[in-house]
Structure formats: C-alpha cells, structure tokens
Amino acid sequence: MQINFYDFQNIYIEEKFRVHKNTQKILSKIEGNPKVSYIEDVNDFIKSLPVVYSPEERSKNLLLTGIRGEILRRCPGSSGHICCNYYVINLYVGCPLGCSYCILQSYLNQNVTIINVDIENIFYEVEKIVTENPDKIYRIGTGELGDSLVYDYLTEYSLEFINFFANFKNCLFEFKTKTNFIDNILQKESPGNIIIGFSVNPELIVKNDEVFANTFEERLIAAKKLVEKNYKIALHFDPIINIKDSTNEYAYVIEKIFSYISPNDVAWISLGTFRYTPNLKNMVEYNYQGSKILFDEFVECRDKKFRYFKKIRLKLYEQVVTNLKNFSKDLLIYLCMESPAVWEESLGFLPYEEKKIDLLFKNAIKR
Numbered sequence: 001m002q003i004n005f006y007d008f009q010n011i012y013i014e015e016k017f018r019v020h021k022n023t024q025k026i027l028s029k030i031e032g033n034p035k036v037s038y039i040e041d042v043n044d045f046i047k048s049l050p051v052v053y054s055p056e057e058r059s060k061n062l063l064l065t066g067i068r069g070e071i072l073r074r075c076p077g078s079s080g081h082i083c084c085n086y087y088v089i090n091l092y093v094g095c096p097l098g099c100s101y102c103i104l105q106s107y108l109n110q111n112v113t114i115i116n117v118d119i120e121n122i123f124y125e126v127e128k129i130v131t132e133n134p135d136k137i138y139r140i141g142t143g144e145l146g147d148s149l150v151y152d153y154l155t156e157y158s159l160e161f162i163n164f165f166a167n168f169k170n171c172l173f174e175f176k177t178k179t180n181f182i183d184n185i186l187q188k189e190s191p192g193n194i195i196i197g198f199s200v201n202p203e204l205i206v207k208n209d210e211v212f213a214n215t216f217e218e219r220l221i222a223a224k225k226l227v228e229k230n231y232k233i234a235l236h237f238d239p240i241i242n243i244k245d246s247t248n249e250y251a252y253v254i255e256k257i258f259s260y261i262s263p264n265d266v267a268w269i270s271l272g273t274f275r276y277t278p279n280l281k282n283m284v285e286y287n288y289q290g291s292k293i294l295f296d297e298f299v300e301c302r303d304k305k306f307r308y309f310k311k312i313r314l315k316l317y318e319q320v321v322t323n324l325k326n327f328s329k330d331l332l333i334y335l336c337m338e339s340p341a342v343w344e345e346s347l348g349f350l351p352y353e354e355k356k357i358d359l360l361f362k363n364a365i366k367r
C-alpha cells in the first residue's frame with residue numbers, strides 16, 4: 001500500500017534555519033497546504049507537544065531543525081551480544097513506513113518527525129573524525145532512526161552524501177531502505193564506497209508487517225538499477241520471522257534476489273531474527289493489532305530483549321545461510337545483535353577482533 005509521505009499537516013521550522021538552503025529546498029517540494037510555524041527553542045517545543053504512540057500520527061508533522069549531540073555515533077549494539085562496529089548518523093528521526101516490528105515505537109513518542117537540515121555540520125564533524133584516523137575503516141549508515149531514503153525526494157541528501165564520502169576511501173557509507181526511492185542516487189555512478197542496503201523478507205511479511213514500504217519485487221528492481229551504476233548492494237534479512245513454511249519462504253526470497261542481481265554485486269548480508277523489548281511488545285499490540293508477529297514463543301535474553309528460543313533461531317539462520325551459500329560461498333554474512341554461541345553455531349566463526357571485522361567489510365566491496 002502506498003501513501004503520500006510528503007502530505008504534512010504542520011511544518012515547524014527552527015528559527016535559525018528559516019533561510020537555510022535545505023529548509024527552502026524541502027519547502028519548495030512539499031505539496032498541499034500545511035501550516036508553517038517558526039520556533040525558537042526546539043527542546044521546549046518538543047516538550048510541549050502531546051505524546052503520541054502512533055508512527056502514522058507522528059509522520060503528519062514535520063520539524064526542520066539541526067540535530068544536537070554526537071554526530072557520528074557507534075551503533076549502541078546490545079549487551080552480551082556481538083557488535084559489528086557500525087557507526088550511525090541521524091538525518092531523520094521518525095519513519096512513516098509503518099513496520100509493525102519497528103523498535104522506534106518503543107522510544108519515540110513526540111508528535112513530530114524530524115529532518116536534520118544542518119548537514120554542513122555533519123560533514124564538518126565527520127571529516128574531522130575520519131581524517132584523524134586514516135588507517136581505520138569506518139562503516140557508516142543513516143538508517144537507525146528512520147529509513148535512509150524515504151525523504152530523499154525532499155532533501156536530495158543522497159547526492160550530497162555520495163559526493164562527500166567519495167573523498168574518504170577509509171569510509172564505507174550505507175543507505176538502508178525499504179523503498180525504491182533511488183532516482184537521486186541514479187544520477188551518479190558509484191564512487192566505489194557507497195552501499196545501498198535493502199531489507200528483504202517474504203512478500204507475506206512485507207504485506208502484513210511493512211505496510212507502507214515498497215514491495216519486495218520493487219526493492220529488487222531498484223537494486224538491479226543501482227548495480228547497473230556500479231553500486232554495491234547490502235541485504236538485510238532482519239527481522240527474520242518464524243512464519244509457517246519458513247524454509248521454502250526464505251528459499252524463494254533468496255532465489256528471487258539472485259534472479260535480479262549476482263552474488264558479486266552484494267557487499268554484505270546481515271541476519272537477525274525478530275526480537276523485542278517489553279515496551280515494543282506493548283506498542284505492537286497498540287499500533288498493529290492485525291499483526292501476528294507476537295504469536296509465537298519467546299525467551300528473555302541477557303540484554304532483556306525477547307527472542308525465539310535458541311533452537312528456533314539456529315534453525316532459521318541455518319536455512320537462510322545454506323540457501324545463500326548455495327549461490328556463493330564467498331558472500332559475507334554476519335548476524336545482528338546475536339550471542340557468541342549463536343554466531344559460532346550459525347556461521348562457524350567469532351569476529352572478536354574489531355580490525356578484522358572492518359577489514360572483512362572493506363574487502364567485501366572489492367569483489
């Protein structure tokens with residue numbers, strides 16, 4: 001199902017960004033007749049908003065501001081679980097794609113979606129950090145607090161990020177998306193270190209649990225177009241859901257992927273089974289009453305998140321890994337937020353050394 005993601009009721013603009021070029025560009029592309037207001041103090045403004053739990057409600061109101069705090073942050077990972085050394089930059093806070101399992105529901109409750117307009121500040125800070133450590137490999141992405149491309153039509157940030165990261169070969173920069181909003185990216189050939197990551201899942205899950213995202217096939221068509229421009233593709237089987245006939249369902253997904261692109265086009269593949277915090281469970285029950293993702297047995301893990309029993313997780317990973325390896329033994333596959341025991345049993349190795357993991361990723365895009 002598609003909705004108009006740019007049909008805002010209210011647009012709030014931090015006064016100091018009123019004439020900023022990105023503010024002006026975004027405003028010029030928004031259709032309809034939203035009410036536009038200017039605000040002085042963003043923190044006070046956000047505190048004054050009513051609390052909302054519905055992502056759909058939140059996405060009707062847009063706030064254009066800069067984002068405070070650390071610009072390039074290590075992905076928080078999960079206690080007692082292996083981390084893959086990912087760094088995140090927050091361009092957007094909030095996401096209209098309506099995935100029932102979205103973790104953002106458990107901690108965002110302000111009634112606005114934020115677009116960070118101050119990307120000069122991001123580039124300034126990132127340049128300082130990555131040039132201070134030229135031998136370190138940085139894997140960086142923007143998809144932590146919202147889909148990386150869902151607002152790209154308004155912002156055109158993808159073009160600016162591609163231009164920026166083209167200068168820093170010790171960085172691997174990834175856009176993570178469930179959309180096919182790649183028109184801006186297609187204007188450029190890949191400079192070599194830009195990866196477009198697509199989340200993939202059986203169509204049944206896309207239809208029931210990713211209701212406003214593009215279909216699986218639309219994402220694959222987009223991936224194929226990107227490959228023609230020399231971009232590398234990442235695939236995220238996350239969350240893998242323990243559906244009926246999961247063996248065949250995931251085998252079909254993998255077969256379909258490699259009917260559009262080749263294993264050589266793939267930089268890396270992450271796998272993660274569905275997990276939730278108690279708060280996310282409440283939110284799924286509140287926002288997505290038709291979803292069946294909680295209809296299973298789960299166990300509380302060391303990081304206080306609930307996951308399928310280890311035996312089930314191992315079975316799901318084994319199915320996906322075996323099918324992937326049938327297409328190529330060279331695919332770089334890693335697990336997201338999993339215990340060392342599950343890593344070792346599923347993949348046969350433990351990536352304990354930070355430098356080794358980074359090198360694996362760097363080499364993966366040279367294939």
Ligand code: SF4
Nearest residue numbers: 095098099102146147
């Ligand atoms: S695309 Fe990602 S951020 Fe957006 S709703 Fe889905 S899970 Fe959440």
